Amino acid sequence: MTQKQLPGATLLRLAALMLTEVDIKRCIEPAVADLQHEEHDGRGGGRWARLRNTLLILWMLVLLWCRERSRQASRTQWLGLVPAVLATLLGLLLFEARADNVVLQLAWLGLGLLLSFFAATSPRQTLRRIAVALASGAVVVLFGTAWFGTSTMNATRWLAIGPLQVQTSTLLLPLVILAVSQKLVDGSLGRALVLGVAAQLALILQRDGVSSLALAVAAIVVVFGVRVASGWRAYGISSVFAASAGIALLRDPVLGEHPVNPSRPLAIAAALVLLMVPVYPAVCAFRSEDRATRAIGFAFSAALATLVTASALGLSSPLLLTYGGSTVVGCLISLAFVLAFERQGPIGAKNSGATAEGSSEV
Amino acid sequence: MLWSLSEKEAAILQLLSVEEELYGLQLVDRSEGQLKRGTVYVTLGRMEEKGLVCSRLEEETPKRGGLPRRLYKQTALGRTVFSSQQRIVRRFKEVLT
Numbered sequence: 022m023t024q025k026q027l028p029g030a031t032l033l034r035l036a037a038l039m040l041t042e043v044d045i046k047r048c049i050e051p052a053v054a055d056l057q058h059e060e061h062d063g064r065g066g067g068r069w070a071r072l073r074n075t076l077l078i079l080w081m082l083v084l085l086w087c088r089e090r091s092r093q094a095s096r097t098q099w100l101g102l103v104p105a106v107l108a109t110l111l112g113l114l115l116f117e118a119r120a121d122n123v124v125l126q127l128a129w130l131g132l133g134l135l136l137s138f139f140a141a142t143s144p145r146q147t148l149r150r151i152a153v154a155l156a157s158g159a160v161v162v163l164f165g166t167a168w169f170g171t172s173t174m175n176a177t178r179w180l181a182i183g184p185l186q187v188q189t190s191t192l193l194l195p196l197v198i199l200a201v202s203q204k205l206v207d208g209s210l211g212r213a214l215v216l217g218v219a220a221q222l223a224l225i226l227q228r229d230g231v232s233s234l235a236l237a238v239a240a241i242v243v244v245f246g247v248r249v250a251s252g253w254r255a256y257g258i259s260s261v262f263a264a265s266a267g268i269a270l271l272r273d274p275v276l277g278e279h280p281v282n283p284s285r286p287l288a289i290a291a292a293l294v295l296l297m298v299p300v301y302p303a304v305c306a307f308r309s310e311d312r313a314t315r316a317i318g319f320a321f322s323a324a325l326a327t328l329v330t331a332s333a334l335g336l337s338s339p340l341l342l343t344y345g346g347s348t349v350v351g352c353l354i355s356l357a358f359v360l361a362f363e364r365q366g367p368i369g370a371k372n373s374g375a376t377a378e379g380s381s382e383v
Numbered sequence: 384m385l386w387s388l389s390e391k392e393a394a395i396l397q398l399l400s401v402e403e404e405l406y407g408l409q410l411v412d413r414s415e416g417q418l419k420r421g422t423v424y425v426t427l428g429r430m431e432e433k434g435l436v437c438s439r440l441e442e443e444t445p446k447r448g449g450l451p452r453r454l455y456k457q458t459a460l461g462r463t464v465f466s467s468q469q470r471i472v473r474r475f476k477e478v479l480t
Contacts, residue, residue: 047428051438052420054450055408061449080421088425 032078041144044085052078093142097364101305102137104297105341105352106130111291112342115284129346136350137357145362149203149313156200156216159193163223166190174274176228185346190224190232192347194324195355198239202320205240205249205258206313213240214258221265230266230273231331235324237266242323246306247316275336291342298341299325301356305363314362321355328352388468391426392435394418396465399436399457406452427455435461 036049056074109130113123140148162180166189171179179186197220204213217240224233241259244250250258299322306318325340332339341352388396394417398410407427411418418426430436437458440451457465 044428047431048424050450051407051427051453052424054452055406057449058452059408077421081425084422084425 032075032082036078036082038147039082039086041089044089048081048085049078052081090138090142093144093364094138097141097360099141099360101301101356101360101363102134102353104294104301105349105356106134108291108294108298108341109349111287111294112339115287115291116343126346126349129349130353132346133350133353137353137360140354140357141360141364143361145313148199148358148361152196152200152203153212153216155196156220159196160216160219160223162189162193163220163227167223167226170227176274178227178229188345188347190227190229191345191351193351194220194232194236195321195351195358197236198320198324198355199317199358201236201240202243202316203313205243206247206316208249210250210254210258214261217262218265221262221269225265225269225272228269228272228274230270230275231328231337233269234266234331235327237262238327239320239324242319243316246319247312249316270336273336291339295329295340295342298352298356299323299329302359305359309363311362317362318359321359325352325355388435388464389426391418391422392430393465393468395423395426395430395455396435396457396461399455400462400465404454404456406454410455430461431455434458435464 033045033049033053036045040049056077060071060074109126113126166180167177169180170177170189171181171186173179178188178190180189181187197216201213201217201220204210204216217236220236221233224230224236240262244255244258249255302318302322302325304318306315306322309315309318328337328340331337341349394414395410398413399405402413405413407423408420410427411420411423427436427438431438435458436455438453438455440453
């Protein structure tokens with residue numbers, strides 16, 4: 022009998038996705054081995070015993086996954102999320118949102134914090150492994166939105182999910198930025214370009230100039246900030262991104278609202294908090310010696326700064342303050358990616374210092 | 384940290400002090416309900432991380448395929464910590480009585 026026919030082979034594959042190698046070696050493999058032998062010896066045979074053993078391993082997976090998450094959470098610099106959360110809350114005060122809007126925006130904020138917890142506590146290797154797959158999925162959804170989404174003033178940026186209108190570009194842009202910057206740092210310039218241009222095309226079709234501009238600026242900052250390419254290559258890649266963003270901006274009908282607020286002190290406070298949002302990723306980028314962390318920090322700092330600037334120029338609604346729920350989620354996930362990379366430091370630097378990943382990471 | 388053994392850790396060290404090497408399920412079987420299948424491996428993993436037990440894979444290749452089993456045994460540190468805890472508990476009981 023081969024290993025594939027034995028109980029546990031599928032569970033081991035699942036464990037590889039959820040847990041660190043150390044936890045698999047120390048906890049899951051011994052359990053699977055013992056249960057396999059028990060079954061062979063005829064002590065634990067039968068359908069019910071197999072079901073019980075499967076549930077047992079699943080329970081262990083959940084237990085270890087939660088333990089690893091809490092371990093990573095205790096090492097994460099959650100303060101990086103504070104300006105974004107504060108800006109969202111200030112927005113509710115600043116623009117005197119209606120009660121139903123407040124509840125909805127708070128629900129989005131809660132969802133954003135939950136997703137950012139998962140993103141920030143994910144092992145960096147996992148994020149790197151799944152980044153392209155997630156971004157490819159995101160690009161498909163962006164194209165889907167352009168064709169099947171809801172239109173306002175010729176811009177087709179929203180997908181109706183039940184009673185909610187979700188702006189897919191703001192929600193999924195972090196995934197594209199993560200994958201493009203990772204591929205650029207890895208030296209896979211062609212793949213980065215294909216992925217980036219595909220996303221830009223979808224955004225052009227959606228007529229979403231500001232998101233397109235944010236992606237372009239993020240890519241260009243990574244190209245020059247981390248020196249992933251030099252000479253004509255660097256200028257070539259940057260030109261493609263800049264040109265596509267230019268086209269998207271020209272097609273953008275500019276849907277931004279400019280609500281007038283009577284409370285000047287509150288508006289100043291909101292502006293200051295909003296300006297702090299891209300600061301933490303920038304700080305991470307400048308103080309890290311690891312290229313991947315620098316790239317992620319630069320990329321998200323640039324993208325968020327672009328969104329803030331675009332709203333100040335009247336190209337879109339103010340980021341987080343009045344922008345809808347999907348922006349809150351997208352912004353928090355962006356910051357969470359930076360936190361995940363910042364916490365874990367360079368791959369392979371396990372024993373080299375404070376920035377290295379913990380002992381459970383292999 | 385090392386001196387505060389949990390109930391399960393103490394049970395495992397107790398069993399490993401009687402028999403030199405045991406598999407995870409053997410520990411569960413011999414613990415008379417003190418150890419559960421769902422938590423014994425996580426506890427053993429944690430104890431290995433602390434250096435209270437060490438492990439090795441069984442030498443013989445499994446005849447019917449599958450993963451090799453892992454055998455656990457007490458380390459010198461585990462032995463010292465367990466006996467110290469036992470001494471403290473005994474002393475405490477003596478004082479109380």
